[in-house]
Amino acid sequence: MATSRRAATNESISTYGSAGRNYTSLATWEDATDVDLVTATTSYVLECYDDAASFNDYVSISGGTTNATYFRIIRSASGQGHDGTPNNGFTIINTTDASTINMAESYCQIQDLIIISTQNSAAYRNTIGVNVAGALVVGCIIKATNAGAGQGRGIYVSGPVDPIVVANCLAFECKTYGFNIAAPSTRNHYLYNCTSIGNAYGFQMTQGVTAGTVTLVNCLAQGNTTQDFYSDNIVTEAVSYCASADATADDWGGTGNHASHTFTFVSAAGDDWHLDSTDVGAIDLGADLSADGVFAFNDDINNGTMGAGKAGETRSGTWDIGFDEYVASGTAYTQTCAETVSLADSKYGAFSALKTENITTGEATSKLANMLKSDALTLGDYKFLSSGLSKSEALVLADSIRKAISILKSETLSISESKIFSLAKRIVDSITIGDYVTATLAGGALTKALSETMTFAENAYKAYSMLKAETLTIPDSLAKGVSKQLSDVLYLTIAGALGTLIEGMAIGDYLIKSVTKRVSDSLAIADYVLAQNIVFKVLSETLTVADSLRKLITSIQSETLTVIESTGKLVSIRKSDALTFVDSVAGQLVSFTIKALSENISIAESFIKAMVSTKAENLQVSDYAPKSISITKADTLALSENIRKLAAIGKSESLLISDDFRRVCTTIRVFSEALSLIDSLTTSMVGPVSLTLTLSERIQLADAWRRIINLGNLLVNEFASIVTDDVSDHFDVDRIIGDDISGRFGSEL
Amino acid sequence: MIVSIALAVMDKDGIRSKEGDIICVRPAGWEWGTEERKRYLIVEVDLGNSITAIEDARKLEVPQLETGDLWWPDSVDKNGNSVEQPKIIGKRRHNIPFADLDSKAVIDWKKVTDQTVDYQPLEKLTIPFTNLILDKIAAKRLTDTDLTGINSIGK
Numbered sequence: 001m002a003t004s005r006r007a008a009t010n011e012s013i014s015t016y017g018s019a020g021r022n023y024t025s026l027a028t029w030e031d032a033t034d035v036d037l038v039t040a041t042t043s044y045v046l047e048c049y050d051d052a053a054s055f056n057d058y059v060s061i062s063g064g065t066t067n068a069t070y071f072r073i074i075r076s077a078s079g080q081g082h083d084g085t086p087n088n089g090f091t092i093i094n095t096t097d098a099s100t101i102n103m104a105e106s107y108c109q110i111q112d113l114i115i116i117s118t119q120n121s122a123a124y125r126n127t128i129g130v131n132v133a134g135a136l137v138v139g140c141i142i143k144a145t146n147a148g149a150g151q152g153r154g155i156y157v158s159g160p161v162d163p164i165v166v167a168n169c170l171a172f173e174c175k176t177y178g179f180n181i182a183a184p185s186t187r188n189h190y191l192y193n194c195t196s197i198g199n200a201y202g203f204q205m206t207q208g209v210t211a212g213t214v215t216l217v218n219c220l221a222q223g224n225t226t227q228d229f230y231s232d233n234i235v236t237e238a239v240s241y242c243a244s245a246d247a248t249a250d251d252w253g254g255t256g257n258h259a260s261h262t263f264t265f266v267s268a269a270g271d272d273w274h275l276d277s278t279d280v281g282a283i284d285l286g287a288d289l290s291a292d293g294v295f296a297f298n299d300d301i302n303n304g305t306m307g308a309g310k311a312g313e314t315r316s317g318t319w320d321i322g323f324d325e326y327v328a329s330g331t332a333y334t335q336t337c338a339e340t341v342s343l344a345d346s347k348y349g350a351f352s353a354l355k356t357e358n359i360t361t362g363e364a365t366s367k368l369a370n371m372l373k374s375d376a377l378t379l380g381d382y383k384f385l386s387s388g389l390s391k392s393e394a395l396v397l398a399d400s401i402r403k404a405i406s407i408l409k410s411e412t413l414s415i416s417e418s419k420i421f422s423l424a425k426r427i428v429d430s431i432t433i434g435d436y437v438t439a440t441l442a443g444g445a446l447t448k449a450l451s452e453t454m455t456f457a458e459n460a461y462k463a464y465s466m467l468k469a470e471t472l473t474i475p476d477s478l479a480k481g482v483s484k485q486l487s488d489v490l491y492l493t494i495a496g497a498l499g500t501l502i503e504g505m506a507i508g509d510y511l512i513k514s515v516t517k518r519v520s521d522s523l524a525i526a527d528y529v530l531a532q533n534i535v536f537k538v539l540s541e542t543l544t545v546a547d548s549l550r551k552l553i554t555s556i557q558s559e560t561l562t563v564i565e566s567t568g569k570l571v572s573i574r575k576s577d578a579l580t581f582v583d584s585v586a587g588q589l590v591s592f593t594i595k596a597l598s599e600n601i602s603i604a605e606s607f608i609k610a611m612v613s614t615k616a617e618n619l620q621v622s623d624y625a626p627k628s629i630s631i632t633k634a635d636t637l638a639l640s641e642n643i644r645k646l647a648a649i650g651k652s653e654s655l656l657i658s659d660d661f662r663r664v665c666t667t668i669r670v671f672s673e674a675l676s677l678i679d680s681l682t683t684s685m686v687g688p689v690s691l692t693l694t695l696s697e698r699i700q701l702a703d704a705w706r707r708i709i710n711l712g713n714l715l716v717n718e719f720a721s722i723v724t725d726d727v728s729d730h731f732d733v734d735r736i737i738g739d740d741i742s743g744r745f746g747s748e749l
Numbered sequence: 750m751i752v753s754i755a756l757a758v759m760d761k762d763g764i765r766s767k768e769g770d771i772i773c774v775r776p777a778g779w780e781w782g783t784e785e786r787k788r789y790l791i792v793e794v795d796l797g798n799s800i801t802a803i804e805d806a807r808k809l810e811v812p813q814l815e816t817g818d819l820w821w822p823d824s825v826d827k828n829g830n831s832v833e834q835p836k837i838i839g840k841r842r843h844n845i846p847f848a849d850l851d852s853k854a855v856i857d858w859k860k861v862t863d864q865t866v867d868y869q870p871l872e873k874l875t876i877p878f879t880n881l882i883l884d885k886i887a888a889k890r891l892t893d894t895d896l897t898g899i900n901s902i903g904k
Contacts, residue, residue: 019780027773
């Protein structure tokens with residue numbers, strides 16, 4: 001035997017539902033598994049979880065490479081599917097203007113889903129559209145609405161290939177067709193054990209079809225407003241073992257069809273179209289398809305909650321028509337009886353637990369009341385002893401305690417009432433179970449179950465009575481305790497308040513006296529403090545001023561020392577620079593002077609030699625002239641005159657050179673004096689003894705520096721002038737004649 | 750309206766999905782499944798005001814139909830006769846080229862294509878649809894007018 005829920009080979013299962021599942025969209029799973037399943041030797045399965053009331057989604061399954069071994073399935077997960085009604089289990093409600101499930105890939109399957117199209121479209125949309133070979137729709141519950149001009153169709157089978165099989169499905173309240181099966185060309189499609197309720201058309205066959213065979217077996221239709229079974233007779237219909245509430249089930253030939261039947265369902269108003277036990281319109285009127293050549297199976301829409309390929313209830317004997325197989329009561333009776341006994345035991349256990357809880361609650365409440373009373377008394381004692389409570393405060397406290405006790409009492413009673421109501425409901429439930437068992441069961445087991453149920457109910461009632469008495473006792477006891485407690489508290493608080501008042505007056509007198517003395521003392525203290533404060537303030541200000549002055553002096557001293565040190569450093573640097581300069585200039589001057597002196601001496605010597613030579617020559621000429629040449633006295637005088645002129649010229653130039661030397665010597669002397677002065681000033685200024693420099697000393701220092709600079713400049717100019725002159729230009733040897741010149745020149749040096 | 754879109758991250762063979770194909774459109778802030786976050790690149794796109802209902806936004810998931818229809822055509826003809834759905838020549842008609850997403854964020858494309866890793870560099874951004882969504886059949890980017898047309902199909 002085979003279940004109609006076909007499993008695939010090597011299934012790779014993903015989950016669908018709310019966030020946290022593998023997929024939240026059918027489209028993404030479809031795309032992700034759109035592969036060559038045959039090459040991958042894998043079948044991809046999407047198992048749907050009932051995580052939400054419904055999921056708004058749609059999908060077109062297409063593109064995968066499949067065969068009869070490897071294909072794709074969308075089905076409810078284990079325990080997540082429907083229970084044979086649209087009321088429970090995983091549900092898709094699609095509002096997009098498209099077929100909710102478009103099965104366009106060979107061998108794909110949809111199993112045990114509730115699918116509802118809710119659209120507003122001008123187009124004709126399908127809840128499930130199938131047009132590929134080997135596709136299978138099984139165990140699905142379908143509904144289609146369309147608020148627009150278009151159609152709302154349940155399951156639409158139209159493929160130009162075959163076979164396509166739809167089995168154990170329910171279509172209800174579809175705007176147009178519950179099932180619409182159109183077989184173009186010569187292909188064959190099959191509807192097995194389907195139920196169609198409350199649509200415009202139950203089963204619409206052959207629309208627009210030109211060839212092929214439409215096969216309907218074991219299908220049931222009721223309440224479809226146009227026709228339960230409809231065909232345009234274009235192709236061959238093979239309708240057999242079908243049943244309709246109207247007269248159309250047997251309009252297409254075939255065997256075993258039943259028109260104008262009345263069907264009895266479990267609860268049509270509650271959308272539960274399982275066959276009722278009293279049904280005679282469909283039960284045991286179908287054909288056995290367990291050995292069908294196209295699609296053999298032996299189960300129905302459900303066996304409890306569906307999912308993960310779980311089989312429906314097994315069809316046996318003569319099959320029923322429609323999606324449900326009514327199962328005989330024997331098995332159900334045994335199960336129900338056992339469940340009832342178990343439930344009774346469970347209820348009794350729960351009742352016992354409830355009783356225990358109530359007693360425990362009562363005891364806890366009593367303890368709480370005693371504790372509160374004890375606390376209140378302790379509080380009263382404390383207040384009394386400490387005398388810290390006024391009469392009005394004591395009354396407020398008493399009121400508060402009274403209110404708290406009232407609330408506690410009220411809550412205790414409320415809890416008791418709630419427990420009583422709960423218990424009463426459970427007893428009613430138990431009696432209801434007993435009634436149900438009575439109505440459902442038969443034979444010895446019924447008697448036994450009834451007896452047990454009644455025993456249970458009686459026990460429950462006794463226990464309830466006992467519990468009720470105990471529960472009521474608790475509030476009474478509590479109320480008595482509370483009254484006494486309240487009385488105690490009031491007595492204690494009033495007595496305490498009177499005592500407090502008397503003592504309070506005594507304390508007041510004492511306080512007045514004490515305060516008077518304190519005022520006097522305080523004034524004296526205030527005066528003293530005031531005086532002290534003034535002294536302290538002056539002292540403080542003085543100290544502050546002194547501190548400020550000390551800081552200022554320290555700062556000035558620090559700054560002064562810094563200035564002096566800086567000045568000293570500056571003077572030292574300047575002095576060093578000046579000495580270096582003077583050394584340089586003096587060195588060069590001395591060097592030049594020595595050189596010039598040497599040259600002058602050399603010149604003087606040359607003059608002397610020349611003059612000696614000239615004298616000798618003159619004497620020689622004088623000596624010779626009278627002897628050999630007649631030289632007149634006039635000639636000799638003229639020669640002497642010439643020599644004298646020459647000597648005068650030499651004398652003038654020699655004096656000029658001497659002036660230059662004299663100026664240089666003067667300069668050096670003054671310069672030297674200036675340096676001495678600076679030395680003196682610098683020593684006195686940077687020394688540790690004298691930290692101050694008077695104005696006159698500063699002027700002196702400035703003058704000294706100014707003179708040094710001027711002298712330096714003068715010295716440089718003079719020196720440059722001397723250096724650039726050629727000494728030899730001043731002394732033309734050819735023009736120097738005469739010993740007196742030599743002597744005069746020498747004296748100048 | 751703003752929508753959350755799952756984009757294919759790689760080219761499959763034949764007429765199967767290609768990189769950037771719009772596989773699924775959901776409302777903004779959609780909490781995708783664990784496998785979806787690994788296998789698809791999630792982007793949030795502002796479709797403007799032309800489309801205001803998620804049912805209409807999901808029409809961007811339409812396949813490339815041989816007939817060039819913008820959306821699944823009616824399953825009956827004008828005479829009321831059933832007609833077959835057009836042949837699919839491509840998994841999706843609309844696509845967001847990945848090259849256009851490069852400028853939106855720093856994206857490690859190697860991680861995007863690693864289907865074992867939950868890597869969503871764009872999910873915190875909202876990208877305007879203008880010059881973004883490619884209509885592969887019309888070979889053009891969708892405009893407001895195009896979205897208005899898509900929105901009105903079937904109404």
